[in-house]
Amino acid sequence: MVYEERNTWASLLVTVVAMTVYVSVVLQQAAGGPLVDVVWWPIMLWTILGSIVLTIVVSILWGMLAGMRDPEGVGQSDQRDRDISRMGDRVGQSLLVIAGLGVIVLCAVEAPWFWIANAMFFGFALSSVVGGVARVVAYRRGLA
Amino acid sequence: MVKPTRVTNSIRVIREEAGLTQAELARRVGVTRQTLIAIEQGRYSPTLELAFQISRVFGVGIDDVFQYPAEP
Numbered sequence: 001m002v003y004e005e006r007n008t009w010a011s012l013l014v015t016v017v018a019m020t021v022y023v024s025v026v027l028q029q030a031a032g033g034p035l036v037d038v039v040w041w042p043i044m045l046w047t048i049l050g051s052i053v054l055t056i057v058v059s060i061l062w063g064m065l066a067g068m069r070d071p072e073g074v075g076q077s078d079q080r081d082r083d084i085s086r087m088g089d090r091v092g093q094s095l096l097v098i099a100g101l102g103v104i105v106l107c108a109v110e111a112p113w114f115w116i117a118n119a120m121f122f123g124f125a126l127s128s129v130v131g132g133v134a135r136v137v138a139y140r141r142g143l144a
Numbered sequence: 145m146v147k148p149t150r151v152t153n154s155i156r157v158i159r160e161e162a163g164l165t166q167a168e169l170a171r172r173v174g175v176t177r178q179t180l181i182a183i184e185q186g187r188y189s190p191t192l193e194l195a196f197q198i199s200r201v202f203g204v205g206i207d208d209v210f211q212y213p214a215e216p
Contacts, residue, residue: 002178078175080188142187 004081005139010058012132018051036112084138092131099123149189173197
């Protein structure tokens with residue numbers, strides 16, 4: 001597995017775990033009450049910061065393990081990696097556009113801030129997950 | 145989602161005739177071994193520049209290495 005594919009996997013796995021933890025904590029804080037009453041922003045902030053740090057840590061540890069097996073190719077990337085990265089970005093961006101439109105609609109109907117922030121947050125997360133899945137599929141099955 | 149390429153190649157045959165490993169050829173053209181494997185298996189179409197580089201390592205023309213079939 002090449003450097004960029006490892007990073008893609010690390011980001012994908014961390015995003016899924018982070019979003020699962022975020023949803024669990026928000027639901028726990030709501031304790032069966034209305035979700036809009038939850039103080040969401042510290043949870044969201046910690047989820048974002050935590051996922052960035054965890055992605056870096058996982059990438060470094062995975063890179064160290066990979067480096068033991070293939071010291072020369074451990075940090076190498078090439079044109080194929082760039083092509084796959086661009087394709088993944090394109091796929092992910094479509095979801096960001098949908099999330100952005102959703103936020104505009106929520107603002108127009110004066111929805112609670114909770115829903116506006118979370119629509120954007122999940123837009124980012126879904127964009128990252130879908131883009132990551134597209135990259136992984138391209139690495140495994142090909143990008144012709 | 146993944147559209148198969150119609151570009152085929154003879155890299156593996158020519159490489160083996162030249163006595164080169166995948167790792168050695170990949171190193172000489174500046175790509176990862178995984179990328180070279182993907183090209184050999186038709187899972188990735190190389191850029192024109194990379195196609196020329198591969199052909200040059202073998203000392204043959206680009207159309208000796210890469211083929212594009214005529215429209216059916």
